[in-house]
Amino acid sequence: VQGAHARLNYMADQARSTGSIVIDVNNNPDGAPNYVSVDLKVPAANKLKAGFNQTTHAAWSDTTNSNPIQDLIDMVSYADDNGIPYGAIEMSKTRFNSFVSHPKVIAWTKGRMMVSDSVTYPVGKIDVLAALEGFNLPPIVINDSKYTAEVDGIVTAVGSAFDDDNV
DSSP: OHHHHHHHHHHHHHHHHHSEEEEOTTTOTTSOSSOEEEEOOOOGGGOOOTTTTSSSOOOTTOTTTOOHHHHHHHHHHHHHHTTOOOSOEEEEHHHHHHHHTSHHHHHHHHHHTTOOTTSOOOOOHHHHHHHHHTTTOOOEEEEOOOEEEEETTEEEEEEOOSOTTOO
16 A cells, blocks of 8 residues: 555656656556656646746856746746646755755845845755745745655665656
8 A cells, every 4th residue: 555655646746846747667666567658738838947037047057147036936926927826836855955055045045134245144944945934935845755666575766756857
């Protein structure tokens, strides 16, 4: 029962983060060897890239030109304008760690906390989440799910299903 439940959760993480479900020998090693892919028909217009509503379209890894907080604001605004329901902003733990260490996120958080730029203050994850709370954004949910499957009776890690590159 736990194995079946884990596989359903794995597929749900895939669906939320990619808009599709893929079942193959990597995530279903004791099942049928056939490859199955289900496209959940998320409209291409709803698959936004970082910086989609800014002058410079830049991935968050581009710490000079990207603006992750503005991306979140723009994503929520896009969802509101297009009648897309949401309850949270979900991202992988890896993506969240890069988000909170982004120079613009740190500067924005220090500004919200009224910490002077001349003051050395180690901005942490809790500081970033607290600064975002009163800013009319849904809560950030960190997906750190890791899954296993049995291969010939041995529990084997199959990893995370939530795509690190997607929010």
